Amino acid sequence: MSSELTELMNHLFSAPLMVSTGLMLFVIAYWLISILTGLGLDAIDFDLDFDTNADVGGVDGFMGIGLLPLKWLNIGAIPLMLWASIFAVAFFFASLGVERYQPLTAEAATGVIAIRVIWVMGVGALGTKFITQPMRGWFKEHILDHNEFIGKQATTRITTHTTRGKIFIERKEGDLISEARTAGKEIPNGTRVTVVSYDETQKVYMVAESRSTGEETMNNNEETENV
Numbered sequence: 001m002s003s004e005l006t007e008l009m010n011h012l013f014s015a016p017l018m019v020s021t022g023l024m025l026f027v028i029a030y031w032l033i034s035i036l037t038g039l040g041l042d043a044i045d046f047d048l049d050f051d052t053n054a055d056v057g058g059v060d061g062f063m064g065i066g067l068l069p070l071k072w073l074n075i076g077a078i079p080l081m082l083w084a085s086i087f088a089v090a091f092f093f094a095s096l097g098v099e100r101y102q103p104l105t106a107e108a109a110t111g112v113i114a115i116r117v118i119w120v121m122g123v124g125a126l127g128t129k130f131i132t133q134p135m136r137g138w139f140k141e142h143i144l145d146h147n148e149f150i151g152k153q154a155t156t157r158i159t160t161h162t163t164r165g166k167i168f169i170e171r172k173e174g175d176l177i178s179e180a181r182t183a184g185k186e187i188p189n190g191t192r193v194t195v196v197s198y199d200e201t202q203k204v205y206m207v208a209e210s211r212s213t214g215e216e217t218m219n220n221n222e223e224t225e226n227v
Helices: 002-012 018-037 058-066 068-072 080-101 110-137 213-226
Strands: 046-049 153-158 166-169 175-181 192-199 204-209
Touching: 018 080, 018 110, 080 110, 153 175, 153 204, 166 192, 175 192
Parallel strands: 046 175, 175 204
Antiparallel strands: 153 166, 153 192, 166 175, 192 204
């Protein structure tokens, strides 16, 4: 029995299966901790709420287009850890199946193993896409109200100006990544901004660079006194 267990462990942690096994163990550990601590599905989560416009070009445009496969795979449409759990299972069993019918020798080069892992991950991601597709409508209880973010703080993810931009908003229900524009001067990547309004026509948030904390605090105090 001991030798069989050792053989199984050696197989699961062999080079072709190590990544999928490790991901599977991570997901199992997450759910065990979730059960013990009451950690919810949205503990690690984010939304993708953006449109890719024709006028977005260069590196910024590439970054925006690069997020499209995430939406296609339903990442952001369902809780992230649920998606990751399904992917971990699909990736794990795909790895077992491929290794069973096309096993790699112990002498296989690192590059060959890496290519095997990458394309099996693709198979797992594709399987996850079809498994999660019916789930897209299950998690629509919270309807995104764009106006609720007006006045909120955000961080630019790319250089933001009048024709292109992207912001990151932290929130309890899941962090939000969205398209944004500014009516003023260009705002560099990583700058704290304030959401000024939401443009229904362009489907983007209008933002302005945030003032210093001291000024914000003073203005908040003045508003409180006026009330």
